[in-house]
Amino acid sequence: MEKNVDKRYKHRLGEKTITVVKADGEPVANREFTIKQTGHQFLFGSTAFEAIPLVNNELDAKKTELAKEIFQKYFEVFNYSTLPFYWGRFEPTEGKPGTERYKKASEWLISKGNKLKGHPLCWHTVTAPWLLERNNEQIFQMQLDRIYRDVTDFAGLVDIWDVINEAVIMPIFKKYDNGITRLCKDMGRIPLIRELFQATRKANPDAILLINDFETSESYDILIEGCLESGIAIDAIGIQSHMHQGYWGVDKTLEILERFSRFKLPIHFTEVTLVSGKIMPPEIVDLNDYVVDSWPSTQEGEERQAEEISLHYKTLFAHPLVESITYWNFVDGGWLGAPAGLLRKDGSIKPSYEQLHKLIKSEWWTGEKTYITDETGTINITGFYGDYEIHSKGIFVDSFKLSLNNLHDRIVLK
Numbered sequence: 001m002e003k004n005v006d007k008r009y010k011h012r013l014g015e016k017t018i019t020v021v022k023a024d025g026e027p028v029a030n031r032e033f034t035i036k037q038t039g040h041q042f043l044f045g046s047t048a049f050e051a052i053p054l055v056n057n058e059l060d061a062k063k064t065e066l067a068k069e070i071f072q073k074y075f076e077v078f079n080y081s082t083l084p085f086y087w088g089r090f091e092p093t094e095g096k097p098g099t100e101r102y103k104k105a106s107e108w109l110i111s112k113g114n115k116l117k118g119h120p121l122c123w124h125t126v127t128a129p130w131l132l133e134r135n136n137e138q139i140f141q142m143q144l145d146r147i148y149r150d151v152t153d154f155a156g157l158v159d160i161w162d163v164i165n166e167a168v169i170m171p172i173f174k175k176y177d178n179g180i181t182r183l184c185k186d187m188g189r190i191p192l193i194r195e196l197f198q199a200t201r202k203a204n205p206d207a208i209l210l211i212n213d214f215e216t217s218e219s220y221d222i223l224i225e226g227c228l229e230s231g232i233a234i235d236a237i238g239i240q241s242h243m244h245q246g247y248w249g250v251d252k253t254l255e256i257l258e259r260f261s262r263f264k265l266p267i268h269f270t271e272v273t274l275v276s277g278k279i280m281p282p283e284i285v286d287l288n289d290y291v292v293d294s295w296p297s298t299q300e301g302e303e304r305q306a307e308e309i310s311l312h313y314k315t316l317f318a319h320p321l322v323e324s325i326t327y328w329n330f331v332d333g334g335w336l337g338a339p340a341g342l343l344r345k346d347g348s349i350k351p352s353y354e355q356l357h358k359l360i361k362s363e364w365w366t367g368e369k370t371y372i373t374d375e376t377g378t379i380n381i382t383g384f385y386g387d388y389e390i391h392s393k394g395i396f397v398d399s400f401k402l403s404l405n406n407l408h409d410r411i412v413l414k
Contacts, residue, residue: 008318009364012042014385017408018400020377027377028413031392035379036368039113039387041403042317043268043324044360045080046342047334048114051105052083052098069347074330075112077342077357082270082326083109083158085118086126087146094130099153106157117326118158119270120165120212121147122196124173124180131179136186139179144199151203160208162238162270163200164193168215168223175286189223194232201233212238212270216256224263236323237263240271244280244287244338247308253315257322267321271328272312276305276350277339287336297332297339297350306351309342313359327356 005013018035020028053059054067083102084090091097106116122143131139151161164170171185184192193211200209211227211234213220227234237260241248248256260267276297284290316322328334332341342353366383373379381388383402390397390411398411 011320012384013382014402014404015382016402018379018381019410020373020413021410022413029373029375029377031373032370034368034370034391035381036389037366037383037386038389040079041385043080043115045078045082045324045326046330047328048081048109049084051109052101055105055108056101066347070331070343073343073349077360079114080324081109081114082117082119085120085150087128088126091128103157110157116158117160118154120162121200122163122180123165124170124178127178127180132177136183139183147196147199148203151200155204159204159206161200162210162212163196165212166214167193168213168219190226190230193227194230197232208235210236210238210268214240214242221259228263234265236266236268238268238270241269242271242273242287244273244275245282246279247274250311250315253312257319261321266323268324269316269322270326272325273328273340274305274308275338275340276301290336295337295339297344302350306355309352310355
């Protein structure tokens with residue numbers, strides 16, 4: 001299992017002692033065992049919005065077959081999925097949330113080995129339109145009620161949440177009227193964020209709670225600092241990197257990582273986008289304002305995308321505070337209709353998919369190795385943090401985790 005690993009990733013590796021004993025406690029000495037990695041601790045993810053109509057049998061036969069083929073490729077790479085809890089889509093009619101549809105999709109994704117994140121609990125965009133009929137006091141209570149209902153309903157299924165999304169611009173958002181901007185302007189960012197985090201924590205004390213934003217300037221830095229000084233228990237910082245206007249480059253990525261590392265909190269890159277077609281013009285301020293009839297993927301663009309994805313993921317994986325990377329979206333034609341997927345619309349793979357698969361399942365993957373226990377029934381292993389299995393003579397014996405705080409396991413050979 002020992003392999004030559006780039007020194008930048010040494011913090012992703014751990015050591016473990018496995019002692020194999022018989023049922024009576026006698027060591028199993030001088031016996032051959034095979035150990036192989038089955039999953040990553042690091043969260044490599046993407047959006048799995050399409051799982052909802054697929055699992056609920058809402059697609060025609062042709063689309064169902066394509067969706068199944070796409071998800072087969074998806075699960076070969078990703079162990080983490082983001083589900084769309086946009087209030088206006090999750091509950092388009094007041095009092096009629098899509099709870100059961102989402103639960104069914106959640107259970108299916110978990111059965112495939114994925115952890116889940118809900119995105120988002122509070123956002124001024126795609127929020128419930130019927131909030132506009134209420135005053136700010138009512139909107140606030142409805143937002144808290146929404147959090148309690150959904151976080152409680154999905155506890156044990158969805159245990160990671162973007163509690164608030166894009167709070168930096170929330171109170172000054174002017175593109176269209178909405179209840180959440182009204183509320184945030186009235187309460188202020190930090191008081192609102194405090195209430196939202198407290199409500200989410202109460203609904204699921206074990207959940208991992210994020211603040212998330214596309215804003216990577218000092219404005220976001222200052223907001224996080226203010227939240228922490230106010231005692232708000234943020235578990236992780238979410239950073240979006242929608243690079244429709246071109247790859248950030250290693251230097252900019254490192255600068256952002258360094259700046260947000262001062263909080264000593266885990267960092268999640270929640271929305272990574274790199275296009276394989278024409279780069280969006282630099283003068284576009286709001287990416288949503290870029291509207292074209294067609295935005296095709298090109299051969300040149302796909303080669304560029306593969307190279308840039310490799311650089312971006314290597315830069316992020318090398319940083320000790322980064323715990324997850326979510327790609328946005330898996331298939332072309334997602335947000336803004338961009339050719340940003342790792343797969344084309346017909347489900348065929350791009351070079352970027354091959355490159356990412358190579359990193360996740362080869363370069364950053366421990367693989368399989370055979371060991372022989374010593375006289376005490378012990379073997380010592382080194383590998384990437386994650387899930388493992390131990391086999392004897394081709395027969396499954398047990399599974400275990402390799403993590404920073406789990407340095408020894410005692411396995412009983414039945």
